[in-house]
Amino acid sequence: MFSIDMGIDLGTCNTLVCVKGEGIVLNEPSVVAVKKGTNRVLQNGNAVGLVAKEMLGKTPGSITAIRPLKDGVISDFEVTEAMLSYFIRRVHGRKHFIGPRVVIAIPSGITAVEKRAVLQSAERAGARRTYLVEEPMAAAIGAGLPVTEPTASMIVDIGGGTTEVAIISLADISVCKSVRTAGDDFDEAIINHMKKTYNMAIGEQMAERIKIEIGSASVMGDNEPSMDVRGRDMISGLPRKTVVTTEEIREALQEPVTNIIDAVTQTLEQAEPELAADLVDNGITMAGGSSLLRGLPNVIANATGLDVRLAEDPLTCVARGTSVYLENLELWKETMESDADDL
Numbered sequence: 001m002f003s004i005d006m007g008i009d010l011g012t013c014n015t016l017v018c019v020k021g022e023g024i025v026l027n028e029p030s031v032v033a034v035k036k037g038t039n040r041v042l043q044n045g046n047a048v049g050l051v052a053k054e055m056l057g058k059t060p061g062s063i064t065a066i067r068p069l070k071d072g073v074i075s076d077f078e079v080t081e082a083m084l085s086y087f088i089r090r091v092h093g094r095k096h097f098i099g100p101r102v103v104i105a106i107p108s109g110i111t112a113v114e115k116r117a118v119l120q121s122a123e124r125a126g127a128r129r130t131y132l133v134e135e136p137m138a139a140a141i142g143a144g145l146p147v148t149e150p151t152a153s154m155i156v157d158i159g160g161g162t163t164e165v166a167i168i169s170l171a172d173i174s175v176c177k178s179v180r181t182a183g184d185d186f187d188e189a190i191i192n193h194m195k196k197t198y199n200m201a202i203g204e205q206m207a208e209r210i211k212i213e214i215g216s217a218s219v220m221g222d223n224e225p226s227m228d229v230r231g232r233d234m235i236s237g238l239p240r241k242t243v244v245t246t247e248e249i250r251e252a253l254q255e256p257v258t259n260i261i262d263a264v265t266q267t268l269e270q271a272e273p274e275l276a277a278d279l280v281d282n283g284i285t286m287a288g289g290s291s292l293l294r295g296l297p298n299v300i301a302n303a304t305g306l307d308v309r310l311a312e313d314p315l316t317c318v319a320r321g322t323s324v325y326l327e328n329l330e331l332w333k334e335t336m337e338s339d340a341d342d343l
């Protein structure tokens, strides 16, 4: 073996890597710990992923834990490159002489400049050739939708930084919309709610825990849970705890949830009549980690009048989709954008 082919879901929150014939071999948070004020990755370039996520918000003065992607795109070029390089090295190892061919899933709404940033990062991180695929297409393939058939498939992929909505037929995206509202905005809405209502400052990790434990988009029954939340009192400056309810978190999440519903309905409004007709039977499939927010499929079903189902294992759909591209790389490579093209 001189080289391997790998598929990467380079996400705002999590990066997943799969290898042809082996499936998903790496699944780690997209976080890097660097020496403050520099782009030097700690532990000889190895403070990446889980190790670094544990440091988020808890670092001493000399260390910063960075999430180099924001809203689904690269916000810190050098750190993204260091992160990709670490993940590629870990998977590719030293057994292979030649750099891997890499298929990377990117949000459908990114600009040519942002695409170039992804391609250059991958190249400098050691990839021999990089191909780009659109995230909603990869998500739909990973969710097992019949994308090559002459019938409409609709995917709503809600990640950490972006929500991708697409209607696909005959292996092509017919309509799509990418909005930069997703799980991170849910966390931010919770942080703002805690500040405004309780004068309490909480970190991103605590906000995410609240969202996962008691967050919801619609009423879940009579006995909705509440939760103890710990943070810093913004007036006294001292640590304290308070109890928050599911209902107040649902209200706090209303704005980002509405933005996502709008993206879905606007995409449907642009669908060709024949494809819209197919969706009456085929319904909508949801993928991405934030599709796990309780009640979100319900509110989308209510807003659209269509059946909505959650894909199996929504967090890995995009990565599993890229692995289907890997299986067919020789056949499909001419149809994908790559670093061989002049973007």
Ligand SMILES: Nc1ncnc2c1ncn2[C@@H]1O[C@H](COP(=O)(O)OP(=O)(O)OP(=O)(O)O)[C@@H](O)[C@H]1O
Residues within 6 Å of the ligand: 009, 010, 011, 012, 013, 014, 015, 071, 072, 158, 159, 160, 161, 162, 163, 182, 183, 184, 208, 211, 212, 288, 289, 290, 291, 292, 293, 294, 314, 315
């Ligand atoms: N059970 C859950 N309920 C609500 N949200 C969840 C749950 N599990 C994970 N999430 C959220 O899912 C998001 C991560 O999803 P995912 O890994 O699909 O995103 P990503 O691919 O990193 O982001 P993007 O596609 O936007 O670049 C995070 O915001 C996380 O808090």
